[in-house]
Amino acid sequence: MHQSLCKPWEHRLSRRQLLGTAGAAAGALTVGGLGGLVQPTVADAMKRKHKQVLFIWLDGGLSQLESWDPKPNTQFGGPFRSIATSIPGVQISELMPRMATKMHQIALIRSVCTQDNSHSAGVARIQRGDPKNRGVTYPYFGSAVAKLLGPGDSGLPPYVWVKPGSGGFIHQDAGFLGAKYGSLAFGDGKPPENLLRHKAVSQRDDEERNELRAAANKRFAEKRRPEANDANSYVYDVAQALMRRQDLFDESKVPAKDWDRYGRTEFGRHLLIGRRMLEAGITFVKVNSYGWDTHGDNFNGHRSLVPKVDQAVAALIDDLIDRGLYASTLVIMMSEFGRTPRINGHVGRDHWPEAWSVMMGGCGLKAGAVVGKTNALGTFVAGDEHDIGHLFHTWFAALGIDSKQEEYDNNGQPLPIAHDDCHAIKELLA
Amino acid sequence: MRPLGCCGVSPRWCVCLFAIALTLSFGVVTGAPPLRERIDEIIERPANGIPPPLANDAEFLRRAYLDLRGVIPGAAEAREFLADKSPDKRTKLIDRLLAAPEYPRRMREVFSVMLMERLGADAAWDQYLEESFKANKPWDALVREILRGDEGENGALRGSMFFYTKRLENYGQNPVDKDGLARDIGRLFLGMDLQCAACHNHLFIKDYKQQDYQGLFAFIEATSLQPGGKPSLLEGLLTKRREFNSVFKPDEKHATGPRLPGGEEVAIPVLKKGEEFAVPPDPRKRTGGVPKFSPRRELAERLPRPDNAAFKRNIANRLWWLMMGRGLVEPLDQHHSENPPSHPEALALLGDELAAMKFDMKVVLRELALSRTYQRTSTIPAGQKVPRETFLVANEKALSAEQLARSVMQATGPVGHAARVPSDGHASRVSHEKALADFLKAFANPPRDPEIEFRPSVKAALFMSNSDLVVSWLEPKDGNLTDRLSKMSDARQLAEELYLSVLSRLPTEEETSALAAYLAKRQDNRVQAVKNLAWSLLASTEFCVNH
Numbered sequence: 001m002h003q004s005l006c007k008p009w010e011h012r013l014s015r016r017q018l019l020g021t022a023g024a025a026a027g028a029l030t031v032g033g034l035g036g037l038v039q040p041t042v043a044d045a046m047k048r049k050h051k052q053v054l055f056i057w058l059d060g061g062l063s064q065l066e067s068w069d070p071k072p073n074t075q076f077g078g079p080f081r082s083i084a085t086s087i088p089g090v091q092i093s094e095l096m097p098r099m100a101t102k103m104h105q106i107a108l109i110r111s112v113c114t115q116d117n118s119h120s121a122g123v124a125r126i127q128r129g130d131p132k133n134r135g136v137t138y139p140y141f142g143s144a145v146a147k148l149l150g151p152g153d154s155g156l157p158p159y160v161w162v163k164p165g166s167g168g169f170i171h172q173d174a175g176f177l178g179a180k181y182g183s184l185a186f187g188d189g190k191p192p193e194n195l196l197r198h199k200a201v202s203q204r205d206d207e208e209r210n211e212l213r214a215a216a217n218k219r220f221a222e223k224r225r226p227e228a229n230d231a232n233s234y235v236y237d238v239a240q241a242l243m244r245r246q247d248l249f250d251e252s253k254v255p256a257k258d259w260d261r262y263g264r265t266e267f268g269r270h271l272l273i274g275r276r277m278l279e280a281g282i283t284f285v286k287v288n289s290y291g292w293d294t295h296g297d298n299f300n301g302h303r304s305l306v307p308k309v310d311q312a313v314a315a316l317i318d319d320l321i322d323r324g325l326y327a328s329t330l331v332i333m334m335s336e337f338g339r340t341p342r343i344n345g346h347v348g349r350d351h352w353p354e355a356w357s358v359m360m361g362g363c364g365l366k367a368g369a370v371v372g373k374t375n376a377l378g379t380f381v382a383g384d385e386h387d388i389g390h391l392f393h394t395w396f397a398a399l400g401i402d403s404k405q406e407e408y409d410n411n412g413q414p415l416p417i418a419h420d421d422c423h424a425i426k427e428l429l430a
Numbered sequence: 431m432r433p434l435g436c437c438g439v440s441p442r443w444c445v446c447l448f449a450i451a452l453t454l455s456f457g458v459v460t461g462a463p464p465l466r467e468r469i470d471e472i473i474e475r476p477a478n479g480i481p482p483p484l485a486n487d488a489e490f491l492r493r494a495y496l497d498l499r500g501v502i503p504g505a506a507e508a509r510e511f512l513a514d515k516s517p518d519k520r521t522k523l524i525d526r527l528l529a530a531p532e533y534p535r536r537m538r539e540v541f542s543v544m545l546m547e548r549l550g551a552d553a554a555w556d557q558y559l560e561e562s563f564k565a566n567k568p569w570d571a572l573v574r575e576i577l578r579g580d581e582g583e584n585g586a587l588r589g590s591m592f593f594y595t596k597r598l599e600n601y602g603q604n605p606v607d608k609d610g611l612a613r614d615i616g617r618l619f620l621g622m623d624l625q626c627a628a629c630h631n632h633l634f635i636k637d638y639k640q641q642d643y644q645g646l647f648a649f650i651e652a653t654s655l656q657p658g659g660k661p662s663l664l665e666g667l668l669t670k671r672r673e674f675n676s677v678f679k680p681d682e683k684h685a686t687g688p689r690l691p692g693g694e695e696v697a698i699p700v701l702k703k704g705e706e707f708a709v710p711p712d713p714r715k716r717t718g719g720v721p722k723f724s725p726r727r728e729l730a731e732r733l734p735r736p737d738n739a740a741f742k743r744n745i746a747n748r749l750w751w752l753m754m755g756r757g758l759v760e761p762l763d764q765h766h767s768e769n770p771p772s773h774p775e776a777l778a779l780l781g782d783e784l785a786a787m788k789f790d791m792k793v794v795l796r797e798l799a800l801s802r803t804y805q806r807t808s809t810i811p812a813g814q815k816v817p818r819e820t821f822l823v824a825n826e827k828a829l830s831a832e833q834l835a836r837s838v839m840q841a842t843g844p845v846g847h848a849a850r851v852p853s854d855g856h857a858s859r860v861s862h863e864k865a866l867a868d869f870l871k872a873f874a875n876p877p878r879d880p881e882i883e884f885r886p887s888v889k890a891a892l893f894m895s896n897s898d899l900v901v902s903w904l905e906p907k908d909g910n911l912t913d914r915l916s917k918m919s920d921a922r923q924l925a926e927e928l929y930l931s932v933l934s935r936l937p938t939e940e941e942t943s944a945l946a947a948y949l950a951k952r953q954d955n956r957v958q959a960v961k962n963l964a965w966s967l968l969a970s971t972e973f974c975v976n977h
Contacts, residue, residue, distance in 0.1 A: 135634045157888070168876075169887045179885050194892040198901045205962055206895075208952075212966030215944065220972040223809040225818075228826045229971040232886045236969065239891035 049328055050152040051363055051399050052278055053145050054320075055286045056271070056313065056333040058305075059123065060293030063339035063349050064378070066302035067093050068357035069110045071378040076341035079299055090370050095306035098314035099359075104368040105317060106331075106361035107428050111372020113385035114337060117351040122336035128175065129392040131419045136410060137175035141392070142284045144417060146181050147408075148401055154281030155241035161185040162270045162277070163288040167192060176410045180234055183286065184242075188266075189273040191249040195242060210240060248276055261315040268312040275319055278329060292335060296346035309333075317361065330363040330398050341378045355381045358391060364398030364430055371427045389419030397424040465783050465794070466801040472776045473803045473821050482822045485807040487512055488935035489977065490520060494799060495934075496829065496976040497753060498527035500536035501836035505930040506845055512936070524799045528792055534563035537791075539832045540752060545576070545618055548877045549596050558589025568789035569745050570734035573619055578730035579653070579663050595661035598654060606655070612647040617763035619733060621744035622691060630676040637766035638691075640676055645689030648672045649729035656718060664718035667706050668698060668725050688725045691740065696728050736789075740765065742781035747771075749791065750780060751882070753798040755825030755976075756818050762882065772819035808977040827976040828884035835869035838968055841932040842903040842911045868899050884975055894969050904961045915960040921946035924960075932967040 065071055070082040070093040082091040085103035092100055099106070115130060116122040128138040139147065146158035160183060161170065167187030171179035186192070197206055213236065221229040247253060254272065262268035267289045274287040289309065294301035313333060320326035338356025339349035355374045361367070375382045396403035396418060403424065408415040462468065474481045485493065491511050495503045503511070511519065527533060538559040546555070562572055581588040597611040609628055616624045624632075624643040632638035652666040671685040689695040701722060711719030734741055743765060751757040758771040758780075771777040780794070787793050798804050808824035810816060816823040829837065839862075872893035875881050894900055906913040911931050918924040925945045929937040937945065945963060952959035967973055 133633070169889050171885070171887075172879075179887075184888060192889060192892060194889075194896040196896060198896045198898070200901050200905075201896075205958055208948075209962035209965045209969075212948065212962060213969045216966055216970040216972065219938075219941070220970065223812075224977070225810060225823075225826070228884050228975050228977075231884065232971040232974060235886045235888045235891040236895075238888045239895060242888070242892075243895075 050281065050283070051149055052152075052282070052325070052329045053142075053284045053363075053395075053399070054274060054278060054316070054329060054331045055142060055284065056309075056331070057127075057286060057288045058292045058309065058333065058335045059288055059290045060335065061337050061339050061351060062292055062306075062335045063294065063298060063302055064110070064355070064357040064374075065093075065339070065341065065349070066095055066299070067306055068096075068108055068359060069374055069378060070094075071341075071374075071376070074377055076343060076377055076379070078343070080303075087368055087370065093306070095302060096310040098310045102314055102317055102361075103370075105321070105326075106359055107365045107367065107369040107371070108357060108359055109371045109386060109391070109425065109428060110357045110374055111381040111384060111386050112338070112356045112358050112388075112391070113381050114353040114356075114388050117337060117353050122351075122353070126334075126336045126388050127173075129418050130388045131416065132421070134413075134415060136413070136415065138415075139175040139177045139181060140173040140183070141395070142183055142286050143174040143177055143181040145284045145399070147177050148396075148406065148417065149283050149399065152281050152283055155237070156245060156277075156280060156282050157184045157238050157242075158283040159183045159286070160277055160282050160284070161286040161288065162189050162274050163286075164188055164266060164270070164290055176415075177408070180231065184238075186249075186273070189249070189251075189270050191246065192242070195246060195249070197243055206243075210236070245280055248273075248280055258315075261311075261318075263308055263311040263315075265308045265312070267308050268315075271312040271316055275316055278320070278325060279323065294339065295344065295348040295350055298339065298343070298347060298349045320362065326362045328363050330365070330395060331361045332358070332395065333360070334358040355379065360395070360398075360428070364400065365428055366430045369428050371425060386425060387419070387422060389422030390425050392418035393422055393424040394428050397429055464800075465779070465797040468779060469776055469798070470802045472773055472779070476820065477822055481802065482811070482816075483807050484802060484805045485824065487519075489807060490805055491523065492934040493804075493824070493976055494520075494523055494527060496827075496833055496837070498524070498536060498795070498799065499530060499532045500539060500830075500833050501532070501840050502934050504840060504845060505927060505934075508930045508934045520805070521800060524796060528796055533792075534560045537563040539830060543830060543881055544748065545593060546596065547614075547880055548874050550877070552589070552592045552596070554589035555592035556589070558587065558592075566790065566792050569784070569791055570736070570741075570789045573734035573741075574730045577615070577619070577726065577733060579726055581662065591661070591663060594650075594653065594663055595655060598663075599661070608650065609647070611650055612643065615650070615729075615733075616643070616646055616691070619744060620691065620738075620740040621747060621759065621763055621765040622740060623761075623763040624691070630678050635764075635766050635768060637768070640674065641684065641686055641689070642691035644672055644674045644684075645686045645693075645695065646691065648686060648688040649725045651725070652721075653726055658716070663726075665721055665724055665726055666718070667721050668723065669706075671698065688728055690729075690732055690738065693732065693738075696725070696732070699723050734789075736785035739781070742785055743777055745789070745791075746777055746780035746784055749784075749794055749798065750777075753795065753804055754821055755827040756821070758819075760819075762880075772821075824977070826884060828881065829974055829976055830881060831870045831873035832866060833976075834873055834974065835866045837973070838869075838900065838903065839865060841968060841973075842964065844909040845914075865899060868893075868897065872897070886974070891969075894965075900965075900968070904964055906957055906960075911964055912957065912960050915964070916957045921949050924949070928960075928963060928967065932964065933970075933972055 065076065065078055066080060070080065070091065071077040072080065072082050081094045083094045083097065083100055085092055085100040087103045090103055092103070114126060116125045124140070127140040127142075129141065129144070131138050142159040142161070149158070151158040159173070159181065163185055165187055167185040167190065169182060170185050171182035173183050174181035184192070197203070214233070217229050217233055254276075258272060259269070262272045270287050270289075274285045277285045289305075292305060317326065317331065320329055320331070337351050337353040340352040342349070344350055355378065372384065372386060373382050374380065393403045396406070401417070403416070403418045406417050408417060488508065491508060492502055495501060511523065516522070538556060541559055542556065575582075575587055575590045576593045579591050579594045581591060594611070597614065598606055598608070600606055613623065613625045616622045622638065622642075624638055624646065626632045627638040627640050627643040629640070631640050648668070648671070651672060652668040654664050654666070656662045656664040668688070671687045673683060673685045675681070675683050687695045687698050699722075706721055706723075707719045708722050709720040711717060732738075736742065743759075747757045747759050747765070748762060751762060758773055758777045759765050759769060784794055803821050806822065806824040808826055810823055818825050872890045875885070903910070904912050906916055911928070915924050915928055918927065922942055925937040925942040928945070929935055929941065948963065949956070949959055952962075
């Protein structure tokens with residue numbers, strides 16, 4: 001009957017927030033200076049070694065059975081075999097031969113069990129960590145990390161998103177943290193419009209006019225509420241920082257052998273751009289791949305899609321290790337859910353949040369850990385189930401953030417950064 | 431949990447909102463002081479007899495122009511107003527702005543953004559709105575036409591149907607979002623976002639019931655888009671009450687006919703088969719027919735009425751937001767008993783006065799513009815924090831893409847350039863439209879994202895910095911800003927012309943000397959120096975908010 005089911009993050013304002021003090025309500029709808037940390041010193045402590053995140057999102061749903069949790073020769077196993085990995089006794093799908101050699105360098109969880117089997121709600125629900133409903137819109141993981149770890153010293157925006165299709169500034173990701181923690185999306189890895197300094201404006205003139213602008217803003221802000229000027233100055237600062245790093249979008253600078261190693265595919269190209277963003281110091285880089293919703297022809301679909309990801313991610317892990325970045329970079333690859341063990345009438349697999357797998361690696365994680373398992377048919381988790389809330393706690397812990405202590409301050413409303421009833425999965429942590 | 435204290439307000443102006451518990455409605459009493467004075471009395475009450483200062487002339491001038499004309503004043507107008515010594519010059523300015531041909535255009539833009547939320551553009555809709563504001567059509571009449579969704583005699587009201595037709599289209603791969611339409615009717619005309627009450631009573635807002643949502647939905651349940659040809663509406667037959675149940679209690683069945691939140695249910699008449707239509711559907715002409723019982727007509731008759739409290743307070747709050755930069759209730763679509771207005775008396779007063787004045791928005795906007803509350807300065811006394819909802823210091827407002835486009839044009843163009851609606855030849859109109867489109871792309875929010883608060887973006891900053899359009903407007907040409915300034919040798923004169931043209935005020939001594947110092951430093955290229963100075967002000971916060 002209703003196509004637009006009520007989504008938890010639509011419950012925008014809690015009663016408490018609405019009844020909050022004058023000051024709290026005042027800040028609720030302005031930009032910038034929102035949702036400060038209860039303990040702002042944490043971000044300072046982090047700076048010593050700036051931690052980063054690479055978040056690979058396979059939109060539509062990677063089949064666990066054709067990747068991390070194969071069940072060959074069983075009722076729902078599908079046509080692919082499983083192969084040995086660099087960890088004795090652990091097998092993954094034959095579609096991932098390169099990642100099989102990296103198993104001792106990554107961590108895997110096979111007992112993920114989440115709550116939502118629809119895309120429209122599921123994507124946001126997973127990326128927001130599915131916290132307990134308090135009537136507020138939680139930030140996506142990227143916005144959360146941008147807030148909690150800060151932008152580092154690159155001057156670049158803390159949260160960027162390399163994706164197929166169009167780009168833009170996706171402020172909705174930020175939830176109650178406020179627009180400045182939204183993502184800057186580079187559609188097809190291309191720079192945003194108007195990034196190049198106009199040919200009629202010299203470097204010197206651009207610098208001078210921006211100094212004049214900053215001076216004018218300073219005079220204006222002396223006698224005004226700070227929010228408008230903070231927000232406006234921030235976007236110009238980011239624009240300037242991006243203009244200084246135009247090389248990030250110059251693909252002619254990338255050696256041909258890198259393109260070959262990542263695979264000359266859209267995803268390979270985007271992941272390589274993502275690596276360069278990490279090298280430039282951006283805190284959180286999300287790379288999207290679309291087209292994983294294989295309700296029909298699941299096996300041909302995965303035979304085409306998975307090897308591309310296998311090649312690119314394996315190359316990426318090599319590169320991060322080579323550059324000394326892996327120990328400080330948390331790498332995550334996941335979807336909004338797994339796919340049904342049952343094979344439908346279109347030789348497809350449908351949405352399955354009940355039992356699926358997530359790959360991660362790098363910063364703060366135990367290399368080679370393989371946690372949780374599913375039953376013999378792969379239909380359900382055998383043993384402890386782990387929801388996205390557990391994963392959020394785990395990732396925060398890996399980044400050195402105490403998710404049981406740390407809170408957001410949403411205009412006076414303290415909010416846990418991950419689901420209160422979940423906890424970090426110790427077996428995954430170094 | 432941290433205590434929620436009284437937020438660092440100086441004791442002098444400390445506003446204890448909770449103290450204002452009583453909602454007194456002044457009602458409409460003949461011989462009562464003008465509305466503006468009653469509003470000021472309510473707003474200034476917490477200031478304990480020491481109301482904070484008013485805006486100076488320049489601040490007021492720029493604000494009134496932006497709010498009522500949609501563009502900053504030109505340098506000549508600013509000079510003239512600042513020099514004017516007559517005591518009633520603010521009143522005269524407001525009356526002039528309200529009578530000007532740009533006023534309906536400005537209101538069309540305000541209400542188009544408010545009601546369509548950048549879902550799409552439509553020339554007939556624009557024309558309908560602009561003509562409505564030109565004729566000063568009362569708000570209730572406007573809403574009645576929009577909710578009726580008929581094309582009127584000879585298609586005169588065709589443009590009004592865009593509110594429905596756009597929302598009943600598919601967008602992208604998504605199916606028609608009729609729930610979204612019901613939700614928007616609640617949000618935009620009643621100030622109630624009932625989205626979360628679609629499937630169950632609202633979890634946090636006890637006033638928002640599933641029955642309210644379902645009753646509202648029932649009014650538009652039978653309405654759909656007529657397939658083929660120009661977008662028009664089809665209304666089928668509504669013959670039975672709408673059945674629903676809470677997702678939390680699937681076994682408890684409920685039903686409702688068309689019903690406004692908190693109102694009486696409209697009885698669905700039982701009509702004999704074959705007699706349901708006033709004009710029967712004609713399959714050959716592919717017309718859908720006109721039902722005798724039209725829930726949409728019921729909606730149009732029942733919703734916009736002076737005895738509908740939600741209807742009154744919604745428009746009162748939205749007009750207040752428009753002028754004061756913040757609603758008395760925020761968010762604008764969250765009116766309910768647990769989210770009280772910052773000034774309940776002011777909201778009640780404004781709603782009642784609107785109804786008493788037969789929803790004449792121009793009269794009410796005039797009263798608001800004449801109030802001291804509107805004319806407060808946005809500067810804050812050093813070391814003090816004044817919460818926004820006290821309205822004791824003016825709130826900065828975002829400029830819409832349209833306001834920005836016209837204001838940048840006005841500031842950079844020849845004297846008097848963009849103050850007029852362009853009618854001086856085709857070329858100018860085309861370039862004007864093109865410029866507007868570029869600004870919309872850079873500054874407008876994405877569709878369905880209300881433009882309520884100032885929310886700058888990196889995209890817009892890059893546009894202001896590097897777009898051909900903005901750069902070209904700063905090239906010296908035919909008496910435009912750069913041309914005029916480049917020909918001035920005296921730094922003081924140049925500073926005055928620049929600040930009046932861009933910021934609609936005179937420069938301070940500090941600003942004049944900073945400008946002189948920069949000009950001295952850039953003796954190598956005067957034109958370039960002027961461009962840099964002009965750009966720095968166009969990109970400044972002072973320019974891109976209405977303060």
